[in-house]
Amino acid sequence: MLKKVVVSWCLLVSGVSLLAACDSAPEKAEVIDSHNPGTVVLLIEREGGEGPYVEGTQERFKVTASGESFKAVRWSANAGSVAAEAERVTWTLPEEGTASLSVSVETTSGKTAEGLFNFNVVAAAVAPGTTIDAGPDMTGVLCELAFDNTGKGHLVYTNETHKGLWYATWDGTTWTTEQIDGPGFNNGGTYVLNWNIALTLDVASGTPHVVYLKGPGLPGTTAANWRMTYATRVGGNWVREEVDPANRTSYTRVSVALNPNQGLQPVVAFSDGSLGTGVRVATRTAPGTWAIAQHNTAILMGDINFDASGSLYIPYSPGSGTESYVGVRPGVATDIFQLDGVNRNNTLWLSAVWGPSQHLLLLSSGALDGTKSALQDLTVRAPFTTSTLVASPVDFENDANDLTYGGGKLFIAQRHATTLELITPDARGYWTFTQLGTVQEGSRPSVAVRPTDGTPHVCYQRDGKVSFQ
Template sequence: MLHKTGVPTILIWSSLCLLMACDNTPRATEVIKSHGPEEGSAALVLLIERAGGEGPYVEGATEHFRVVTSDETFKSVRWSVSAGLVTPDSERVSWTLPPAGQAVLSVSVETQSGKTAEGAFTFNVVAASLAAGIAIDSGPDVTGSACELAFDNAGRGHLLYLNDTHRSLWYARWDGTTWTREQVDGPGFGTGGFISAFALALDAVSGTPHVAYLKGYGSPGGAPGFNRIWYATRVNGAWVTENTAPVNRSPNTRVSIALDPAQGLRPVIVVSDNVTSLSSLTRTAPNTWSPAIIDATSGTAVEYVMGDVAFDAAGTLYIPVTTGSGGPIYLTAVRGTTAESLRLEPVDLANRWLPMVWGPGNHLLMLASGGSLGARMGLLDITVASPFSASTYTAFPVDNENDASDLAYAGKLFIAHRHGTALELITPDARNLWTYTQIGTAQSSSRPSIAVRPTTGVAHVCYQRDDKVSFQ
């Protein structure tokens, strides 16, 4: 069972804006960090600017870069690449990209003041055939400020995304070549409403999607009385939708969903807002939902679900929880009517979403999607013990700048990471140090979603670019 959650939501912009020929819209130069430590003078940090390009790095295309550093003038600059054709011109370079795969662009500099530095930048080069199919919805509407990606065991892709123009919810399936799109819900004549939050859980064996979402009327920030939690699933090729409870919700409602393996993969929705208590909704039969209040922190007035929820094989439900802005983060374990919570030290996670997946063994991996510069607690590796009170965790930094992230685990850890408009794939190397690979351009204010295709072991990402939901 796979589950994902979507909530619609910067690397420092260069002052140089380029006019792109595709739509004549002013665009800020994309800035890429080498993630250091660079070799050479400790105080000299190198960045490269991508000039005139955007989106994925496509085999055979020519990309243009410029190396920059703070308050220094270059005396000499040398460029090299692991593959492809490079044409240097002092601090600028043109690079014709090699065939699909990973490739490295390296630069070494000496400044007029005598400082030296070297930087290496890793890129994921995609095949032209894949790049041509990256836009999933080519219609005129804005799509993809939120998207969720998952794969079933047969390698078919399942994608849930928001149509931002009409506030409708869409689903797309990928057979390895072609995407097929269907509307799940949205505004209609005597039916539907506007969608503002959603979550996806996938039965990886059958390929059946299970969706929880917030549907209401008026603007996403409208009156609380018009928002309710809905559920949708695909039965015999058609979408079936259910109102899970006649309870009015705040537009600030957060929702997540998971399938309980100890109960035949029945869907369980976890929901919270700033009006009602943290609670779960269990689907016991079609159109039948059983609500339950979850007291995660022993009587705290308001508790919020803070990230993706997950079941273990025995049916214990794990929920990231917070008690409010600036409050501590808890991992709450719910078994039947009993809830226990592991307090995680106060970290820079408040008002952020926490993607969470099972790692190796009894390890839950929790990632901060967004945070302050240099945040130490980017990734939490939680060792779940029995009794739960004996559980422990370790925290690791992921990147100096984190605007939005997602993670997946399939024998190793994969992180999709956006800072500004730069989109990266982060993976551990043989020494467990992070490897940062550039995979293209994503729209600022959007959050990517990552999943690993089990038939190939390749990580894929959905994200928003040029106001369109995209896939790579």
């Protein structure tokens, strides 16, 4: 699997510092001219390898000098292990980060030279992709992935062919699928709107909580008989409840989270796409019973998140203007914080997760090309208005993406046109991009870290099928 990384090295030859670079694709080795007559010109070659330098792999290198033969060659590395064979060396690469390989030579003519080579070693590639649902239907234009504390995978995905909603679990080897909702015979099932779903997971018990829109209505901006629906799995069976009796439009935005301060009660935030209806917050106070409160006259812009105290953080755009904020519930009217460069006209959704030490991370999905503040790192403080924000670019093109934080690392899954990429920062904070293959245009991936081994996994749509790797 190829990664968009740049590998550079600096050669120190007879005390003269020289700079050269190559990209991750293999190239014909080049002689680096020292512009210093009488010195030895060294050449480094990578043998039998291509693409990025991946942790744990073995790379073989050869050093040569123009017009010279070697009397002695000595290799060393600051990390990993080396096995030298004269002018050749086999280097087992260390963990991701910057690693150095050094060589010192003495020629038969009595000249000496030294070389220091710095490499950007990237994390091991994600495992090859698998199809989760191999049936004949088109599936997975939307999927939501999560892991419980035991490492079991939980996935909710859409069936585009028959307008249904499905659930799958992964035991580390095999996926098992079952239907949550969809059209049926005398069972209360009906069509599921395929682009408005949300999943959260009780990581201790593995209980999924899903919110979606269902009904006979046609997509449109006017009320079309779509109803907000909640589903959870109890005793091996799915329990489905209507959250709100009001008709909703197909542009309704939804998110769900569990309140840690109230026995992990499911809480749903939602809003219609049109102005004036505002963000509503629905709390499940008992099975089949939901208390709905108006939060503000705004549009929901992203994933909601609780902190440990039970405060709910809601990304939204106000009823006037196009800027975006994060608001706190419960809280006073001033408990809001404006995000940098995010507005409802150029951002489809803000994926949001907690990072370390009260850092709320929000990532723009569907932002304009060249967006300089796609990732928002909000350090939450008390009072909320004293919080601080650092915004960063992610990629020039931000078609659809998702983010997660686990194992002390940030991971982003991004659909870049029809290319799927896994993005994570290196030791210096620069992004590394791992290409995971093709993905369906118009779909949105989801990413989560398996807590038992710290491995990031992604669900996505490929060749019309919901897939995973």
